[in-house]
Structures are given as structure tokens and as C-alpha cells.
Amino acid sequence: MDNIKLAGLLFPEVNETPEDMEKRFPPRDLKEGAIVSRMAPSPTGFVHLGNLVQGITSERLSHQSGGVLFLRVEDTDRKREVKGAVQILIDALRHYGINFDEGASESGDIGIYGPYYQSRRAEIYHVYAKKLVEEGKAYPCFCTEEELEAMRAEQEKEGANFGYFGKWAKWRDRPIEDIEEMLGKGVPWVLRFRSTGSIENKFKFTDLIKGEVEVTENEIDHVLLKSDGIPTYHFAHAVDDHLMRTTHVVRGDEWLPSLPFHLQLFRALGFKLPKYCHIGPLMKMDGNSKRKLSKRKDPELALTYYRAEGFPEESVYEYILTILNSNYEDWRRINPDADTDEFKFSYKKMNPAGSLFDAAKLRDVSKNVISRMTAERVYDLAAEWAKEYDEEFYSLLTADKERSVAIFSIGRGGNKPRKDYAVWSELKEYMGFFFDEYFKVTEAPDEKYEKSLISHIIEDYSQIYSADDEQDEWFEKIKKLGEKYGFAAKTKDYKANPEAYAGSVADVSGFIRLAVTGKSSSPDMYQVMKILGKEKVTERLIAYAKNL
RNA sequence: GGCCUCAUGGUCAAGCGGUUAAGACGUCGCCCUCUCACGGCGAAAACAGGAGUUCGAUUCUCCUUGGGGCUACCA
Numbered sequence: 001m002d003n004i005k006l007a008g009l010l011f012p013e014v015n016e017t018p019e020d021m022e023k024r025f026p027p028r029d030l031k032e033g034a035i036v037s038r039m040a041p042s043p044t045g046f047v048h049l050g051n052l053v054q055g056i057t058s059e060r061l062s063h064q065s066g067g068v069l070f071l072r073v074e075d076t077d078r079k080r081e082v083k084g085a086v087q088i089l090i091d092a093l094r095h096y097g098i099n100f101d102e103g104a105s106e107s108g109d110i111g112i113y114g115p116y117y118q119s120r121r122a123e124i125y126h127v128y129a130k131k132l133v134e135e136g137k138a139y140p141c142f143c144t145e146e147e148l149e150a151m152r153a154e155q156e157k158e159g160a161n162f163g164y165f166g167k168w169a170k171w172r173d174r175p176i177e178d179i180e181e182m183l184g185k186g187v188p189w190v191l192r193f194r195s196t197g198s199i200e201n202k203f204k205f206t207d208l209i210k211g212e213v214e215v216t217e218n219e220i221d222h223v224l225l226k227s228d229g230i231p232t233y234h235f236a237h238a239v240d241d242h243l244m245r246t247t248h249v250v251r252g253d254e255w256l257p258s259l260p261f262h263l264q265l266f267r268a269l270g271f272k273l274p275k276y277c278h279i280g281p282l283m284k285m286d287g288n289s290k291r292k293l294s295k296r297k298d299p300e301l302a303l304t305y306y307r308a309e310g311f312p313e314e315s316v317y318e319y320i321l322t323i324l325n326s327n328y329e330d331w332r333r334i335n336p337d338a339d340t341d342e343f344k345f346s347y348k349k350m351n352p353a354g355s356l357f358d359a360a361k362l363r364d365v366s367k368n369v370i371s372r373m374t375a376e377r378v379y380d381l382a383a384e385w386a387k388e389y390d391e392e393f394y395s396l397l398t399a400d401k402e403r404s405v406a407i408f409s410i411g412r413g414g415n416k417p418r419k420d421y422a423v424w425s426e427l428k429e430y431m432g433f434f435f436d437e438y439f440k441v442t443e444a445p446d447e448k449y450e451k452s453l454i455s456h457i458i459e460d461y462s463q464i465y466s467a468d469d470e471q472d473e474w475f476e477k478i479k480k481l482g483e484k485y486g487f488a489a490k491t492k493d494y495k496a497n498p499e500a501y502a503g504s505v506a507d508v509s510g511f512i513r514l515a516v517t518g519k520s521s522s523p524d525m526y527q528v529m530k531i532l533g534k535e536k537v538t539e540r541l542i543a544y545a546k547n548l
Numbered sequence: 549g550g551c552c553u554c555a556u557g558g559u560c561a562a563g564c565g566g567u568u569a570a571g572a573c574g575u576c577g578c579c580c581u582c583u584c585a586c587g588g589c590g591a592a593a594a595c596a597g598g599a600g601u602u603c604g605a606u607u608c609u610c611c612u613u614g615g616g617g618c619u620a621c622c623a
Contacts (some may be wrong), residue, residue: 077622198551216551355560513582
């Protein structure tokens, strides 16, 4: 077989060489140990947790080492492409603090290693494709889809391994005349890799996360170039990550099975191998079994879900960090106010197995994250969320910023900050009573007390409440009021001797709380009433007493 | 079917040949307390099973079982 001739037949337009490519994309000038990593998503417009997990890992690894993070768009599957997807992705990741130094961007490509869209790199791939053909390492295949399906059916019937290899590889050793004939007729073809591997051979490979893995050589003649001349993921991965000088490939472990093929490709192309970090998948509980989170079945996989729920980006970021590096939580406890970037992220702390996504844990992380924020920041973020997802609440919230900030300040700061809400969408339930539009008495008072008694107490209280009281004074009044009706001023006294009292001061406060907030639980009543103001408090007390 | 991979409480996980097998979330109880939230204290809860190696295995090896993934001209 005249490989040089074949290569010329297949790629008449290619006149550059791999050497030219090496010159065009020189090695990066970076300090020792700097990691060059990338995100290489398909532009489907769907940004999910997996992207974020991979993105955070790549971002931390590269930026922490003084390296480079770039964005390469893997748009080799035209069927899946969605318009505007790249912008959606960049925006989404930016919210989570992932910024690219290089690659595809809203203002075009940044950096000298582009183009960063695979669909625009055809001529680069073809240089290497031609080289492989010249060296007898690749060949054209004219099989139709139907032929391939028939092959697969036959293999299943025979109990053979699946795939295009060995005797099944019809075009692997065809004479050049046959190929010329097909080419002359304009029959579409794909370029296949001529594998020399055997599944009899196993070898060991070290992945940075998985550790040492034993894999089997690849024996399948995988497709390198599709019939439209665009490469498959595998071929593009080898060429791009070599020419873009990637040092660390971070990706999901669903790629592990194709690793042998990738290693084979790098060797055939004469490329130096990057380091690999294969991340375990995010799973979820489905009935009694675990499974990988799926795009179609699980809305919580989409980043937009967390946005709509009102999780602060920091919360999701921190939660993922706790999954990725198990020592992150300990670090956070010791450094409650430090910037997450100060945490020393390491691939060594990453778990090789997939982990179950734990919504309860996310909530806990989020409550802590929010409790560390200032009231102003809570206000800003909550307003931002409400503006998009709850307009009515938004207008109420922003009508009096100072008042809203005061509400968010209740129980904030100090050693034991309140942790009432994990997401902005819970805010309305938590603080809705501050607004007449949402205020409603939803709970009935304890049945052991006569309604007339409660009514009297509330009425009395409406007479004595003063917004000018200090907290001590305020509480003294409630105690005194209670005592007048036979309630113990100290809950302890009541508990020690329940027969002697009508109830305790806690019950009295409970009546007031119900009247003022409509609920049996609320943040500190002294603060609440202060924010509501004397007029509103009195109005609610009187209305409550009247309607009982 | 073939190949790969993973295996400590319900979940996330420390551990890397000798430990009373951490911690966090969740659950439950008690305390604090004007309710709630916070916080404090405490409880229940785990090395999948079987062979080896070793004086000694959660830890190393193998097998079984179970989970997950891949097996496209998708990534």
C-alpha cells in the first residue's frame, strides 16, 4: 500500500506539516509547576453541576499553581449545538467565580493557541490526519450506517466483542484501488485509526485522582474523522490538548474506558502525555439504588435550578468544595471569614468514587454561608433574586431598603448568628409578616387558655407597649402583665410548680407573638416590634384581640 | 455479553498494619431560652462476605457479592 499516495488522495488540500504546527503553537513559557488546564464543554446550553465540579477543579488547580485556565468549545457534534450556549456557559461559571484566562469568550478568541472552537480547527486536525495516513496509522472506511449496524447485530449473535476491529474491520486492509474507486464515486468516508493493540495486553496507568489503574489495550479501529471531516472527541482531545499545551486534563471518569485509546493516539502522534484527573460522578438516590445524576430526569442537575431556588452561588460553590476536598469543612471552621481561594485545594484529597448529592447538606452549608454575610449583602442578593423570581416580593422588599436591612440584621453577627434560611425563596415565609400584604394569623392559640383571657391580655398589652423601651424594660412589662393574670414571671418557676400558675411568661409572649406575627415562632420579638413600629404593633394587637 | 472502576454509620467522609474506628450533615434526647433559630451536652448508627500475607488486618493480595460507568461518524 502506498500510504503517501493514499494520504495525498484523502487530504489533497493539506500542505502544512506537524512541524509547522509546533512552530505555530510553541510551548508555553510558564514557571515550574504551573498547571495548564481547561474546560471543554459541548455547547448544549445546559450547564450542570458536573460542569461546575470539573470547572472548579480545573480552575483551582491552574490558578493556584500560577498556571492557565482556558475554555475550548467542543462543538464537533453539530446536532447538539445550541445558539448562545457559549455565552450562557461563560456567564454561569462567572457567577461561581470561574474566570478564564484564555480561549473562547464573548469578544472572540483570547490567546494564541486558537481557534478555540473545534469546528474551526479542521485544517489543523487534517494535518495530523494526513500524517497518520502517511505512516500507515490511519485509513479510510466507507462502511455505511447499515453495514455497521449489521456488524453489531452479528457480533451480538456470535457473542463476540463489539466494535470495528480484526476481521470486522472491512476497510482496514483494502487495496488502494478499491479506495480510489469509492473516492471517485464520491462515497462518504470516515478516517479510522489502525489499532495495533490487543485486549490480551494489560498495563498500568497512574491517574492523579484514581491512583494506579489497570487497563486493557484498545484493539478497536475508532473513528478519528467523521464523514464531514470534523474529528471525534478522541482525536480532537489529542491534537488540541497537545497543541494548546495542556498539562492536566480534568474530566469525568466516564472517560476512563477510552483512556487506552487516548494513550495510543498520543503515542502514535508523538505527543507528550498530559496528566489525567478523572473525577467520579455525582450520584443521586433513586428509590433504593444510586445512579448518576441525569440531565433528563433530574432538574437539580441544572445550575439554573439552584439559581431559581435562590441558593447563593457561594453556597453551591462551598458545597462542591466540601465534596471535592474533604478537609475543606475543617478549614472553613478554622477560617470562617477567609476567602475560599485561600484554601489549599489538592487533587490528592479527591475521592476516586462518585458521591451522592446531598440536598440537606447543601442547605446546611448554605445556612452557614448566609449567616456569615452582612445584612446589606443579604439584602442585595435577596433583592436580586426576587427581582427575577418574585416581583411582588421584590417591590415590597425594596420599597424601604433601610427597613429590610434592619429585618435582615435581627440575630445577625456575633458568635451565634441565626441560621433561619438556606435559600432566598424561603424568605417570604420567614419574614412575610413584616408586610401587611403577607401578614396573616395562621395559627390558633393554645386551647387550654380561654380566648377571652388572651383577648384581655393582648388588649392590656396594647396599652403599655412602648417602642422606646430598652429590651429589659420591654420584657419586664410582659412579665408584670403576666403576673397580673397569674402567669409565672420565670418559666422555671412554672415548670417547678405548674399548679400554682395559669402558665408562664413564655405563654404570654406567645399570645403577643401570635397577634403581631401571626405565627407561633419568630425571631426576637423585641426587635420585630421595634421594626414594625408602635403604630403597627398596636393596630395588630387590637385587631387580634377583637377578632378572637 | 465484554471492559473499566468503586466499596468505613442513612449521607459526605478521616484512617494509609497495632486507634476506645475521628468529624460533619441528617435523626433522636436533654440543656439554654419570650417562641423559633443559634449554641452546648449526649445517644443511636459503619469497616459487604470469604480466603490468604502477617505476631497482628478497616488498612496489603486474590475471589465473591453489590454499586457505578463505558461499550456511536455523542461528548
